Each structure stands twice: as C-alpha cells, then as structure tokens.
Amino acid sequence: MHLRKLTLTALFAALCVIGGYIKIPSGIGSLALDTVPALLAASFLPPVFVGFASMTGHIASAMYAGFPLGPLHVVIAIEMFIILYVFSRMHRAGRHVWKWVFFIVANGVLALIPFYFIVSPAFFVAALPSILLATVLNAAVVITVQPALAKVAKGRLRLSK
Template sequence: MEISKLKKLILTALVAAICVIGSFIKVPGFVATAALDSAPALISVAFLPPLYSGFAAGLGHLATALTSGFPSGPFHLLIALEMLIITYIFNVLHRNGLHILKWIFFIIGNGVLAALPFYYLISPAFFIGAVPSLVVAAVINAVITAIALPIIGKVSAKGKYEIYEKCD
C-alpha cells in the first residue's frame, strides 16, 4: 500500500517540526550555524521518499539560520538547498542498501562539501573556520540517526502501519 500524498506532506511537516526543535541545539563553532537539525530528516528516510526528506532537511536548516540570527544572510537559502540535496542523496543511498557509503557521503557532504561554495563566495578563512564545527555537527547528527534509524525502520516495517515506500 502506498501512502497518500497528503500523508507524505503531513509526515514531512512533522519531521520538519522536529528539525526545528533540533535547530535549538547548537554545536559551538567559530563562524558556522551548526545544529542538530539534520538528524530528524535523516531518520525520515525510513518512511519518506527522498524529496520529502530533503525538504524537511532544508526547512530544518532555515530554522537553524533563523534561531542563529541569519549570520550568513541570504546564503542560508543556498545552504538549505544543499541540505535538501544531501538528504535526498542520503535517502537514495539508504534505499539502495549502500549503508556505509551513505554515512561517508553525509559526513563529507554536510561537513565539507556544503561549505565549499563559501570558500569562493565569502573567503577561504570562513571555509577553514566553518568546517570543523560542521564536521562535528555532521558526526553528531549521524550518530543520532545511526541509533534511531534501525528502530524506526523495524517499527515501520513490522507494524500495522505501512509507511515505507520503495524508490524505483
């Protein structure tokens, strides 16, 4: 049974709301707005399609930016788009059984690659200052997800609620 579009939207909104809660838990850093907003979106790969998980992650980053005072200004829209893409790819890797690769991709993607445009847009110093806290935040988000994802996957697979949808 495929879940309806309305249920997917509701689940996405709920995951995004939990991402907002995670946005209040900041990871200290010099220049970056790193927080625990990614974990709920990563956990949602157990029951949401890639694009929906990605949207939840993008909204989660915008909440982090909002609660941090938008220190990077309009660049946060770029970061939200990067989070959408990173979570989308993480979801696809998860669904295709590439479990080790998804973790490596997420940590490098969120911790280093997402900051790379700012090497050129702001400065090399900004990039160097941002990467350590982004990598730490990515690892923390990954650990939280690695603990919760198997539990959520088992519950959604064996319960009376069929919320997991295979990608083609």
C-alpha cells in the same frame, strides 16, 4: 496517500526545527542537530520529501538563530536538499555504509566549498572543523537511534511510493 506524505514531511521538518534548538558550540554559531530528523526521514519518506523536510527545517532553524550568514542560508538549504535527497536515494538502494560516507563528506566538507569563494578562504578553514564535527554528531545520533525506530515503526510509516 499524498496527505500522509505531506503530513510526515511537515512533521519531520518541524522536528528539524526542534533539533535546531539543540546547539553545538562552535566558532560560527549556528551548528545544531537539525539534520537528525531529516536523516531519519529517509527510512519513511521518498527522497524528494526528505530533501524538502531538511531544506524547510534548515531555513526555520536559521530564522530562529537570526540568519547569522544572511541570505547564504538559501545556498545552505539548497545544499541540504541535494545532500539529503542523494542520501535517501542511497538508503533506498541499500547502500547503508556508503550513504554515511557520502553524508559526512558531502555535508562536512563539500558543502563548505562555495563559501571558500563567496565568503573567504579563512572562513572555510575556520568553519571546516565545526561543520565536520556537527555532521559526524548528527550521523552518530541517527546511527544510534535508527535501528530502534525502525523496529518500533516496522512497516507502519513507510511511504516510499
């Protein structure tokens, strides 16, 4: 059973990397649909594995993009782990509306707050609309795809224990 969890985690992390190739034009350059597979993974994997898939996917996607924010991508990867972990916990608890509110606020706004202090207030203001738009687009794709995926996978891939 652990091998299935690890295999699915690697699969979702790889899909996050592929999603990283689907770029969203923005002023800061590295916005993509790399979170979609991690959000979908919340239906199939335990929260810790979802967090690792998103973190691994982000680092690989950032490597492909040439690390435009340098070592700050480690901070973003840790934030992604935490956000997707909490999102997955909320999904497991049946908080289906609140998980989306949390994801959009946490990923679209709160995750940028450290960069207000680390980089500059100007970076925060410039990045906020793009990050928020990318977050909403990632959420919209998952909200659209997840019901169909759940019907197809119906009980076959759930590894929550």
